[in-house]
Amino acid sequence: MRVFSNLAGLPEAARGATVALGNLDGVHLGHRAVLAAAHQARPELPLAALTFEPHPREHFRPDDPPFRLTLLPAKANALAAAGASLCYALPFDDSWAHMPHEVFFQTVLREGIGAGHLTCGPDFAFGHRRGGNVAWLRQACEEAGIGLSVVPPLADSEGVISSSRIRRELQGGYPERAAALLGRPFTVVGEVSHGDARGRTLGFPTANVPLGRHIEPARGVYAVQVTLASGQVVPGVANLGRRPTLGGDPISRIEAHLFDFSGDLYGQEVSVALLAFIREEKRFAGLDALVAQIALDAAAARRILAA
Incomplete structure (x- = not known):
């Protein structure tokens, strides 16, 4: 090309x-x-x-x-x-x-x-x-x-395939429907940026990827696949949103926890494919409840990706 x-x-x-x-x-x-x-x-x-x-x-x-x-x-x-x-x-x-x-x-x-x-x-x-x-x-x-x-x-059977329709499916929390219309999963491509390292302290280190000019899909938790700059594809679970339990952010971003992976990704361009919507973003009473839910989300994502 x-x-x-x-x-x-x-x-x-x-x-x-x-x-x-x-x-x-x-x-x-x-x-x-x-x-x-x-x-x-x-x-x-x-x-x-x-x-x-x-x-x-x-x-x-x-x-x-x-x-x-x-x-x-x-x-x-x-x-x-x-x-x-x-x-x-x-x-x-x-x-x-x-x-x-x-x-x-x-x-x-x-x-x-x-x-x-x-x-x-x-x-x-x-x-x-x-x-x-x-x-x-x-x-x-x-x-x-x-x-x-x-x-x-x-x-x-649902009508004309269009970019507008795909956007509606993503905003409604239906990445699988969007993928069927795209012919591939919807992905957000961006550079991994430094966050506050809160995920690491909670036991779930994440790669933080800004949405930039991409559309914002439904806020919540997704099963994802992350393609690294090397071409390696790593399964994971990601939160897309503004982290209400941790004080809230002014703009949404993707925080992807990569399963069974260790390495420094800061500054690398990665591609995060949203494969399945697991749950809506919500605010938890405290960090213990948040960590427990993240563990459940990770287990759900593993099951989805294994299937």
Whole structure:
């Protein structure tokens, strides 16, 4: 996977691809259907995705709570797993926000990346005030001699698979449902930071991972798998929340206790996959009650992961 954030001087090998268009947050099964259609339309061309970083919603509504399912490195990895070899991650700012859709088509899609074929969903829109829609894009592609595939939304028995639906499942405490729509577990990728070492004193040392710009799933305890920088995958149990028994934190974070593991993880980037929701976050009367509950949570997580 090669990621480009600047189209100036784009190497010739990174031009002429068949390109999936969209925000692609999560790279879920619906997004993968768009990528598959792009490849099927022109299998002889490199497969690419064109997206924006940050997500345009972060630009237009900066005070909204974090909502992202995937940040750029994880998104690029998911795109690569879906078969893409190129990712154009354009840095969205005011200049992009005010660019007319005609200019975007000409300077980015035609001249910038020299797209050989384009693929999108039926609701795709682009340019200033979302002035370019699929009908306009179809006409422009026809005039420019560029192929276009419009892929119907992918749905299951519960409805259309979308990033918004996945967010609702996570916030409702259903990581398994979110994983079914993503095609993989939802993960939070971040650097292990120093905490107050309270977990170690309680007998359950934890790796503290900030949520950052990721969406905040339901607060509570999860069975998890943690992938270390070395590639080692370690099962564990994690609390996601604000630690009400220990005085409370201003923002939520993940505290993951890794089973049968010892080592210094500070400063390492890890990936925490939320596999199953065990219970809601709650405040306990004291540390003894908290420690007893953590032991029960760890045993429950071991049973879930063993199954």
